[in-house]
Amino acid sequence: MSSTHLLADRVTVGYGRQVVLDDVTVRIDRGETVGLRGPSGCGKSTLARVLALLHQPDQGRVSIDGTAVDAVRYAVPVALRTRVAALFQSPRAAADPRLSLTDLIAEPLRATRTPESVVRERVAELADLVGLTADLRGRRPHAVSDGQLQRACLARALVHRPDYLLCDEATAMLDASTQAHVAAVIRDYQRTQRAGVLVITHDQTLLDRWSDRIVDLDRPAYETVSSK
Numbered sequence: 417m418s419s420t421h422l423l424a425d426r427v428t429v430g431y432g433r434q435v436v437l438d439d440v441t442v443r444i445d446r447g448e449t450v451g452l453r454g455p456s457g458c459g460k461s462t463l464a465r466v467l468a469l470l471h472q473p474d475q476g477r478v479s480i481d482g483t484a485v486d487a488v489r490y491a492v493p494v495a496l497r498t499r500v501a502a503l504f505q506s507p508r509a510a511a512d513p514r515l516s517l518t519d520l521i522a523e524p525l526r527a528t529r530t531p532e533s534v535v536r537e538r539v540a541e542l543a544d545l546v547g548l549t550a551d552l553r554g555r556r557p558h559a560v561s562d563g564q565l566q567r568a569c570l571a572r573a574l575v576h577r578p579d580y581l582l583c584d585e586a587t588a589m590l591d592a593s594t595q596a597h598v599a600a601v602i603r604d605y606q607r608t609q610r611a612g613v614l615v616i617t618h619d620q621t622l623l624d625r626w627s628d629r630i631v632d633l634d635r636p637a638y639e640t641v642s643s644k
């Protein structure tokens with residue numbers, strides 16, 4: 417088996433007494449797009465958050481190209497955590513309202529102390545890629561549309577050239593033309609970087625068009641029964 421993959425290995429996650437993921441294993445190889453499908457509430461977003469190193473599983477672990485990751489968020493070494501990026505459904509929940517779109521895109525680079533000249537160059541390159549005009553780049557989130565903000569969030573997700581990109585209903589609230597553009601940017605990125613991509617969507621047409629293979633996550637969440 418290739419060791420260039422992002423792996424959720426026998427992951428179990430519960431919220432209180434509700435078990436949401438029970439011994440789930442999902443692998444995303446570099447260069448492939450995996451669709452994740454399942455009924456509402458079955459734990460797709462939870463799995464995406466575990467793979468994005470945002471949520472520590474109760475059991476099991478995530479590994480990146482064979483390296484086990486036993487921490488989440490800023491406790492994960494920079495070189496490892498920047499290998500994975502995520503794009504979620506709601507750009508407003510993900511964006512700091514105080515930052516201009518330029519600063520929003522630049523934030524992960526500044527957080528890793530990237531020289532400012534490199535930051536400016538990379539932000540301009542990505543803003544072009546996602547189709548943000550110079551006028552839009554200077555605005556703050558309240559002054560742009562959801563679609564424009566999601567383009568900025570996509571640019572931010574790609575800023576460290578991640579090997580793995582997790583897209584959780586990332587195009588669900590966009591109009592058809594923005595959805596097509598965002599999907600095209602992600603597909604091009606996946607091909608040129610040979611990135612592994614996880615796509616979560618309830619849109620079966622999009623899932624079929626986008627995915628190399630589809631994983632069904634159909635186990636419903638259940639409550640653990642008290643032994644007392």
Ligand SMILES: Nc1ncnc2c1ncn2[C@@H]1O[C@H](COP(=O)(O)OP(=O)(O)OP(=O)(O)O)[C@@H](O)[C@H]1O
Nearest residue numbers: 431432436454455456457458459460461462463637
């Ligand atoms: N932070 C949390 N605290 C408590 N329960 C949560 C939390 N996040 C999710 N849940 C619950 O865990 C279950 C799985 O949620 P999750 O969002 O992972 O499912 P999903 O498959 O992505 O659903 P959908 O398709 O509707 O987006 C749901 O019952 C949800 O209410």
